[in-house]
Amino acid sequence: MSTITTVNPATGENIETYEQLSKEDAFAKVDACHKAFTEWKLKSLDDRAKVIKGIGQSLRDNKEELAQLMTREVGKLIGDSRDEIELCAGICDYTAATGPKELADEQRDPSNAARGIVTYSPIGVVYGIQPWNFPAYQVIRYAIASLMAGNGVLLKHSSLCTGSGLMIEKIFREGGLPANLFTVLVIDHDVSDEIIAHDKVPGVTLTGSDGAGRHVAEKAAKVIKPTVLELGSNDAYMVLEDADLDKAAQVCAQARLYNNGQTCINGKRFIVTDKVYDAFLEKFVARFEGVKLGDPADEDSDMGPMSSADLRGDLQEQVDKSVSNGAKIACGGSIPDGPGAYYPATVLTDVAPGQPAYDDELFGPVASVIRAKDDGDAMRLANDSRYGLGGGILCGDTDRAIELASKHFDTGMVYINTYGVADPSMPFGGVKNSGYGREHGGFGIKEFANAKSIFVGAA
Incomplete structure (x- = not known):
């Protein structure tokens, strides 16, 4: 079985070795995440918000341990690692406070029915492929919005910060998130392509290079799945x-x-x-x-x-x-x-x-x-x-x-x-080869939600 070994870039010393999942084991985790989603999607917006708030507190409770691990894995200044986790906790607080309003049903007055309702329904399990430069923030940015919308979340993190990804999974559980609803997949690129094609994964998001974005967008387009891409830049x-x-x-x-x-x-x-x-x-x-x-x-x-x-x-x-x-x-x-x-x-x-x-x-x-x-x-x-x-x-x-x-x-x-x-109050994303879609600012929370129209006639 293939393995991943994380390395401290400040010293060149090995940190930890992890086994990669086979395709079969990865698919079993997808199935478990989907099952957890079928229950989570029925929770009220307020109940989801309470859990999101709890994840923010769990991030703060584990801040020093996670910050030290992030610094060991990717070489971030320790102060920047701590600030990153505070930003992540702030995203949870913001989403818990604003998510129920952003996702609330909207009343409309259509010409072809007595009344109309726009409701924001979750789409299922969202698969995120994330880089190493912000081991916590890149995850929180898409995962918290997706969870607030009622989706399940899968994460393929960069191999450089495998330990940080697994610790975040633990922090989510400690914060009150149901088991399997946020799941880390320690997999290679070939299995990742299989996850994109999986019939229980209706949405994909990537942060990475424009080359990686082209690859993921092509794989997702072949199976007609929406994507959000936050790619490189030379600002x-x-x-x-x-x-x-x-x-x-x-x-x-x-x-x-x-x-x-x-x-x-x-x-x-x-x-x-x-x-x-x-x-x-x-x-x-x-x-x-x-x-x-x-x-x-x-x-x-x-x-x-x-x-x-x-x-x-x-x-x-x-x-x-x-x-x-x-x-x-x-x-x-x-x-x-x-x-x-x-x-x-x-x-x-x-x-x-x-x-x-x-x-x-x-x-x-x-x-x-x-x-x-x-x-x-x-x-x-x-x-x-x-x-x-x-x-x-x-x-x-x-x-x-x-x-x-x-x-x-x-x-x-x-x-x-x-x-x-x-x-978290301002939309994040780019144009041209820097990708498409938006995260944060009320926009990201709806990227993987189904804006569903309901037309109601007289009874």
């Missing part, structure tokens, strides 16, 4: 002529380096107008040069390792290819000596089309700085991407920035003079 942060450059450098550095540079909505391309380019670059590079690499479990480390040596090698290859095609290294840019998958905070300049630093997603602490002729050119360059998840605008005129964000920026999310990851 642009524009520094316009009237920006406060000290603040811009601080926000842009945080946007690139948060979570060791491994976040889908990290800023990745920094497009700076010619008038302020040199002054901004000096401040920006200084912040990167001041970053302290260190043990992610130490409170005084600024940045931990990447999640694996393999992914670090991929990043170095992208940097090398960009440099060979004309980019220049302003700081960082090479793998340091010593154990662990560490990579320095890196700034590339002279970034242009034809380089990975311009065209692709660099999933690590490497910033691409691009010179724009003026503010209008900056907006053009920001949209010159096959991706469209998030982005940012640094400028003095907030009203102008809002207009640019709403009318011209071709992304799902825009941050103005700030950087943030997610908030």
Whole structure:
């Protein structure tokens, strides 16, 4: 039987080994989840909300243990791991408070019946395929909304954080969720494709690369199943002529380096107008040069390792290819000596089309700085991407920035003079090759619900 071994990226030492499920054992878990769903879907919205609230408390009760495990498995700074779990608990609180209102029946006045009702019915078992960079949040984001809607939930987590996925399953049970309703599948990619095709799995969601998104979307489309895809991006942060450059450098550095540079909505391309380019670059590079690499479990480390040596090698290859095609290294840019998958905070300049630093997603602490002729050119360059998840605008005129964000920026999310990851009250998702569908903000809770029309005539 095949196994998965998790590895501490800060030391290279093995953590734990897990057996992968056979297709038959995985299918048995699907059947058990479906059976649990048939009972859960009959619970009232308020009863579901009480359980969701309990899961939030269970996350807080287990915060330190889960945070330490996440840091060991994927190299997150321990403070970021704790903050992530608080965000997850907050998502549970928000969903418990707003879910019953979002999913309540709606009364309509159709022309062809005495009255109409729109009711939101669960569709069944939702299968989620999730990455390693936020071992708790990526799970909570889709699972809690799906459970609130009355669905069952399956999880295939990244092999890098297998232990975190299994611990979350335990936390859900401790929070009061019925057995088998949330189930982790430790499986390989071939069995995962079989789960997508399973007749008791009517919905699929994936967070991952655009290549993975194409694969999953194709598999789901062949069996006519809805999907939600949150894929990669190379988000642009524009520094316009009237920006406060000290603040811009601080926000842009945080946007690139948060979570060791491994976040889908990290800023990745920094497009700076010619008038302020040199002054901004000096401040920006200084912040990167001041970053302290260190043990992610130490409170005084600024940045931990990447999640694996393999992914670090991929990043170095992208940097090398960009440099060979004309980019220049302003700081960082090479793998340091010593154990662990560490990579320095890196700034590339002279970034242009034809380089990975311009065209692709660099999933690590490497910033691409691009010179724009003026503010209008900056907006053009920001949209010159096959991706469209998030982005940012640094400028003095907030009203102008809002207009640019709403009318011209071709992304799902825009941050103005700030950087943030997610908030349960705001929709999360992208356009173009960054995927489709929305999570959070009242939208995600209905992605895997059947908006059912009921026409009522006179008795």
